Amino acid sequence: MxxxxxxxxxxxxxxxxxxxxxxxxxxxxxxxxxxxxxxxxxxxxxxxxxxxxxxxxRKRTNTIGVIAEDVTVFNVPEIIDGINDCADKMDMHILLTNLRLDKRIGRNFDQTDSYRHYANNAVSELLSKQVEGIVYIGVHPRDLTGLIDTSGKPIVYAYCYTQSDISIQYHDEQASYEAMTYLVKKGHTRIGIISGTMDSIPSRLRFNGYYKAVTEHELPFDPQLIKMGNWEAESGYRLAKELLELEQRPTAILAMNDVMAVGVMRAADEMNVQIPRDLSVMGFDNREFSDYLIPRVTTMDLPLHEIGFQAMESLALLIKGEQVERKPMPVCKLIERESVDAPR
Amino acid sequence: MxxxxxxxxxxxxxxxxxxxxxxxxxxxxxxxxxxxxxxxxxxxxxxxxxxxxxxxxRKRTNTIGVIAEDVTVFNVPEIIDGINDCADKMDMHILLTNLRLDKRIGRNFDQTDSYRHYANNAVSELLSKQVEGIVYIGVHPRDLTGLIDTSGKPIVYAYCYTQSDISIQYHDEQASYEAMTYLVKKGHTRIGIISGTMDSIPSRLRFNGYYKAVTEHELPFDPQLIKMGNWEAESGYRLAKELLELEQRPTAILAMNDVMAVGVMRAADEMNVQIPRDLSVMGFDNREFSDYLIPRVTTMDLPLHEIGFQAMESLALLIKGEQVERKPMPVCKLIERESVDAPR
DNA sequence: ATAGAACACTTAAACGTTTAGATAAACGAG
DNA sequence: CTCGTTTATCTAAACGTTTAAGTGTTCTAT
The missing domain is CATH 1.10.260.40 (lambda repressor-like DNA-binding domains)
Incomplete structure (x- = not known):
């Protein structure tokens, strides 16, 4: 001391x-x-x-707790950066807890019990550390409604979904709509998509955006063009092959994350389909590697920093006991690179 | 409360x-x-x-401070994960401070003043929060000797270098030695290397490993095969071109990080050099994207979790006032993938 | 010159624990 | 049955701040 x-x-x-x-x-x-x-x-x-x-x-610790489901998952550090940024401004400190959920229970959404156990343990520890509030960073966008008990202390969720509390997400639907619109403007009409697992909320939202674009831009609706992936590269690979084997090939494929886009590119490579000459490919997430692939892939950048920042802002309001007004949802940004061109 | x-x-x-x-x-x-x-x-x-x-x-807070130069830099989250892992076991909590150094002063190693300013501010805040010790995660492996003053509180450095205090790094020299040995075993004798900036310590260590391998395996020493990069993809690209334009081409290139390896692959692609048929490429760092490139690149995995864990272990000892015994340096692990083959 | 306000500073209680030392009760040996 | 010892519990001080209330002191206005 x-x-x-x-x-x-x-x-x-x-x-x-x-x-x-x-x-x-x-x-x-x-x-x-x-x-x-x-x-x-x-x-x-x-x-x-x-x-x-x-x-x-003072009965104030100027400390908030941050619980991350897994700090090593790609979106988390940037969110923490945003939280930290805002916390700095308000002279707040961050007590970090890493659940290591990916390592402990994997992506198995159904292990609700052990999940609840880890989360509530963490909350409990933080509470006894006298944190004034908690921001919870979920990495797998499940619905956490009712799972976590903070015994009255304010909590806000970042990146994940909950109905009972405040949660900050980005605008998934509008992002995939924008991606589609971009492809349409480039001249594509037959556009294949590879979605994530449909039990995930963002996946459904992204699909909604896709569907909205299809109707608004009056694209021919062909169920063959819609493939259900599972976020992994392998599924992108497999489903892209299916798409490319269609008698009427799509001229563009929108993969709902960059990892599946990698799979798409592998499939194209194998089938001697050149990107973007023969096929345009678009990803989602703007993972760092999307800029390193050949060709560099066009994708949607997630407003992760903003999500963290807003989460902290909201938490600060809750702590002060003030009303938190609904802010406009952070939006994704299209990152134009080399993997999309006009169809030939 | x-x-x-x-x-x-x-x-x-x-x-x-x-x-x-x-x-x-x-x-x-x-x-x-x-x-x-x-x-x-x-x-x-x-x-x-x-x-x-x-x-x-009690005069004990059971809290340590973690200062990260930038949480969004690739190696940091995994190190934090390691620290957190160990801290959990000792019932310690983590007060996180993110310096955002990359965003504030970039990679300019010479901005020592503003650097010192940010770091010591953070330390000062943490000290008044009564942390029992600090682990400092440097991302750019500069020598921090004497820059940080913790007024007597224990500090240990992770990933970066310092002479006055305890710092945990991995074994750079042995890693690049191992990489080279692997290439030699595959049958390569003309191996080009693209190093990082030579003002960085790991860069020099990795070079030492290279050199050791060259002499031990009695490779022909050709200065033309040694290129000085700057860690960025562009330098990998440019220097790979130089290497490939040599009248006597190398059959393999070892890039001292995965990002430069990307540049190498771009150059090869442009010059219609097929990997690994015409050229073997090896990276360093095992960045996530190295598994997503086509072909998937063989690289050295960094023991980041272990570094964090050891750092926390050492810190705990220092806090207890005990002697910290020198542990064997964490070592890198070769990740064999598709970008290396025997020369034709 | 003087009352009253404004200012500068002090006193001491409080925050919610831990812990040495005191006390009381229970036990065991003779 | 007594004395010494062990065991269970209590009392109260202490940790290092903040802050309401109190005490002087110095202005200001008349």
């Missing part, structure tokens, strides 16, 4: 501890003269107020 | 606060009878000890 306390400072500066506290916090006027004297002693002794004591007295 | 305190529990259980504390911490014998009574009340009221008060009295 800090060796030197406020008493020592007070003694050396010939004032009471109260005065030291006042100059430290600026909570009352202190004559310039004495203020400077106190400051000087503080400097000299390199005094730092003991935060434990402060928290105890 | 917690609404219900130890006094309330004591009152309801008809004991003194001391007794409650004893059953809570097991620091003294309490008759089974009363212990159970106290426990029951604790349960009923969902009582959680106020950590601020505990910390104040």
């Amino acid at each position: 800090s060796e030197v306390g406020i008493k020592e400072i007070a003694a050396r500066a010939n004032v009471s501890t109260a005065t030291v506290s006042y100059v430290l916090n600026g909570t009352r006027n202190v004559k310039l003269n004495t203020r400077e004297r106190v400051m000087r002693v503080i400097e000299e002794m390199n005094y730092k107020p003991n935060n434990a004591a402060q928290s105890l007295k | 917690s609404e219900v305190g130890i006094k309330e529990i004591a009152a309801r259980a008809n004991v003194s606060t001391a007794t409650v504390s004893y059953v809570l911490n097991g620091t003294r014998n309490v008759k089974l009878n009363t212990r159970e009574r106290v426990m029951r009340v604790i349960e009923e009221m969902n009582y959680k000890p106020n950590n601020a008060a505990q910390s104040l009295k």
Whole structure:
């Protein structure tokens, strides 16, 4: 612990501890003269107020808990960055808990029990650490409604879905709509899509966006062009082959994540289909590698930083007991690269 | 703050606060009878000890600070995961600070002043939060000796270098030696390398490993085969072209990170050099995308989790005031994929 | 010159725990 | 049955701050 306390400072500066506290916090006027004297002693002794004591007295810890389902999943660090960014501004600190869910229970959405166990343990620990609120970063976009009990402390969810509390997501539907519109503007009319697993909410939303684009742009609706993947490269590979083997090939494929887009590119490579000459490919997520593939793939960038930032903003409001007004949903941004061209 | 305190529990259980504390911490014998009574009340009221008060009295916060130069840089999350893993075991919590260095000052190693400023600010905040120690995750492997002042609190560095304190790195030299040996075993003798910037320590270590392999395996030493890159894809691209334009082409290229390996593959693609038929390519870092490229690239996996774990272990020892014994350096692991073959 | 307000500073209680030391009760040996 | 010891519990101080209330001191306006 800090060796030197406020008493020592007070003694050396010939004032009471109260005065030291006042100059430290600026909570009352202190004559310039004495203020400077106190400051000087503080400097000299390199005094730092003991935060434990402060928290105890103030009943405020200036600390929030961040629970990440798994920090090593691609979207999490950026979200944390956003939270941290906002927290900095409000002089809040971040107590981080990593659930390691990917490593512990994998993507099995049904292990609700062990899931609930890990999550609530983490919450419980954080609460006893006196965090003023929690932001929960879900990586697999499941619906968490009712799973987590914070005994009244404010919580906001980032990236995942819940009905009972505040949760910040980006605008999935509009993103896939925008992607489709982009392909249409490039001249494509036969567009294949490879979706994620349909038990995931964003997957359904992205599909909605696709469907909206199909109707609005009056594309021929062909069920053969719709493939159900599972987010993994292998499924992109397999389904792209199916699409490319159609008697009437699509001229473009929209994969609902970049990983499946990789699979698409592999399939194209194998079948000697050149991208983007013979086939346009579009991904989703703007994973770092999408810029490293050959050709560099056009994709939708996720507003992860913004999600984190907004989550923290909302949490701060909840902590202050204020109403949190609905903000416009963060939107994705189209990243134009080399994998899309006009059809020949 | 917690609404219900130890006094309330004591009152309801008809004991003194001391007794409650004893059953809570097991620091003294309490008759089974009363212990159970106290426990029951604790349960009923969902009582959680106020950590601020505990910390104040115990002079222990069970919290360490983690400073990350930038959480969004590829190696950081995995290191945090390792730290978190170990911290969990020791019942320690993590107060996270993200310097956002990449965004604020970029890779400019020379901005020592503003660098020092950010880092020491973070340290200072953490110290006043009463962390018991700090692990500092550097992303650009510069030498940080003397830059950071923790006023006596233990600190350990992960991934970066320092002479004055404990720092945990992986074994760079042996990794590049192993990579080279692998290529040699595959039958290559003319091996080009593209190094990182030579002002970076790992870059020099990796070069040492290369050189050691060259001499030990009695490869012809040809300075033309050694190219100095800057870690970026573009430099890999440019330098691979130079290598491929040599009158006596190398049959394999070892790029000292996966990003530059991407550049190599682009160059090869453009020059119609097929990988691995006409040229073997090896990367370094096992970035996620290395598995997504076509062909999937063989590379060296970094023991990031282990680095984080060891860092936390060492820190725990320092905190306890114990000697930290030198452990064997974590080593990289060769990930064999498709980009390397025997020369034709 | 003086009352009253404004200002600068101090005193001491409080925040919710832990823990040494005190006390009381129960036990065991003779 | 007594004395010493062990065991169970309690009392109260302490941890390092903040802050309401109190005490001087210095202005300001008359």
